[in-house]
Amino acid sequence: MTPMSAPQTVRCPNCGNIGERRYLHSSNLVRTQCPHCDYLMVSCSETGRVIEAYSPGLYLPGM
Numbered sequence: 927m928t929p930m931s932a933p934q935t936v937r938c939p940n941c942g943n944i945g946e947r948r949y950l951h952s953s954n955l956v957r958t959q960c961p962h963c964d965y966l967m968v969s970c971s972e973t974g975r976v977i978e979a980y981s982p983g984l985y986l987p988g989m
Contacts, residue, residue, distance in 0.1 A: 940965040
């Protein structure tokens with residue numbers, strides 16, 4: 927099991943709602959996710975390269 931940091935509260939870059947960011951120390955990865963719009967991005971904390979990403983499109987409240 928990969929040790930992770932405690933989640934940090936961040937604004938989702940996709941919808942603006944509250945999401946979370948975690949650092950996976952042993953693999954130098956950063957995982958940012960949003961439970962509201964299903965946004966996900968996993969990137970390398972050293973190079974900034976995106977390893978995995980999913981963004982379901984712009985979130986439009988009230989549609």
